[in-house]
Amino acid sequence: MKRKRSTADTVPTDMPKNIRKYWYRRYDMFRRFDEGIKLSNEMWFSVTPEAIALYISNQVKLRLPDAKVVLDAFGGAGGNSIQFVYDFDKVYYMDINNENVALARHNAGVYGVRDYINFMEGDFFNLESRHLNAFESDPVDVVFLSPPWGGPAYNTQAVWNLSSCEPYPIQDVVKAALKISPNIVLYLPRNSNLDEIVDLIPESVSNRPVLQYLCQNGHCAAVVVYIGPDFVARRDPDTIPVKEDEYEASIAISPEDKA
Numbered sequence: 669m670k671r672k673r674s675t676a677d678t679v680p681t682d683m684p685k686n687i688r689k690y691w692y693r694r695y696d697m698f699r700r701f702d703e704g705i706k707l708s709n710e711m712w713f714s715v716t717p718e719a720i721a722l723y724i725s726n727q728v729k730l731r732l733p734d735a736k737v738v739l740d741a742f743g744g745a746g747g748n749s750i751q752f753v754y755d756f757d758k759v760y761y762m763d764i765n766n767e768n769v770a771l772a773r774h775n776a777g778v779y780g781v782r783d784y785i786n787f788m789e790g791d792f793f794n795l796e797s798r799h800l801n802a803f804e805s806d807p808v809d810v811v812f813l814s815p816p817w818g819g820p821a822y823n824t825q826a827v828w829n830l831s832s833c834e835p836y837p838i839q840d841v842v843k844a845a846l847k848i849s850p851n852i853v854l855y856l857p858r859n860s861n862l863d864e865i866v867d868l869i870p871e872s873v874s875n876r877p878v879l880q881y882l883c884q885n886g887h888c889a890a891v892v893v894y895i896g897p898d899f900v901a902r903r904d905p906d907t908i909p910v911k912e913d914e915y916e917a918s919i920a921i922s923p924e925d926k927a
């Protein structure tokens with residue numbers, strides 16, 4: 669069935685030129701875009717597309733079957749948190765920017781899941797006692813990390829180094845997450861430096877990290893890294909293994925690409 673399109677299919681005139689191309693992908697970002705989804709200029713190129721967010725949520729649940737509580741530490745416009753609601757009993761959302769928190773609340777409302785997300789405004793690197801108290805009463809089983817990638821420039825590099833990511837080196841992000849849970853899921857550029865990814869694994873974790881290259885609309889969109897002692901090994905029927913060495917890697921093809 670053809671997706672129902674908005675009658676106004678022209679780019680809004682007040683949209684800055686550099687983000688106009690994202691408007692044409694609005695239904696990839698949120699299938700229910702026309703029901704009132706709101707994005708800021710920054711969120712237009714930052715939000716996780718809905719099919720990818722759904723896939724990640726399903727994968728985290730399948731690979732951590734006992735997990736009940738997830739923290740979306742860099743929650744943005746809510747793309748991931750909204751999808752986590754369907755797989756987890758409790759979803760903590762955090763973002764440092766109060767405008768993004770408002771956008772995420774609003775967008776979760778469009779999907780009818782606002783009351784199922786615990787919205788927190790705050791700095792993930794400097795958690796306040798109210799956040800820590802919440803995590804103490806409902807301990808976080810897995811931390812999902814979709815930190816800023818330093819803008820669209822990552823796309824122009826052959827290899828994207830985790831250590832030179834602005835404003836936060838990914839190593840620092842992982843270090844902060846490990847204070848909350850030993851199980852973490854990272855959403856990174858597809859050209860991320862693999863040696864640096866392998867080096868992220870704490871010595872206490874004996875299982876290899878799992879990398880999934882996610883493809884959508886015929887191109888590789890991102891790599892997702894699952895790190896932690898509680899992840900169970902599994903291979904999905906829609907993944908193609910690409911290498912088994914220090915890590916296990918696979919390519920996951922989105923349903924649209926397979927059709």
Ligand SMILES: C[S@@+](CC[C@H](N)C(=O)[O-])C[C@H]1O[C@@H](n2cnc3c(N)ncnc32)[C@H](O)[C@@H]1O
Pocket residue numbers: 714715716717741742743744745746747748762763764765768790791792793814815816817
């Ligand atoms: C790539 S976006 C996340 C997009 C999100 N996954 C989505 O689907 O909407 C990164 C987010 O991290 C937030 N952020 C940046 N520094 C932060 C910090 N220290 N603590 C918490 N959030 C932070 C930004 O405000 C931004 O919304």
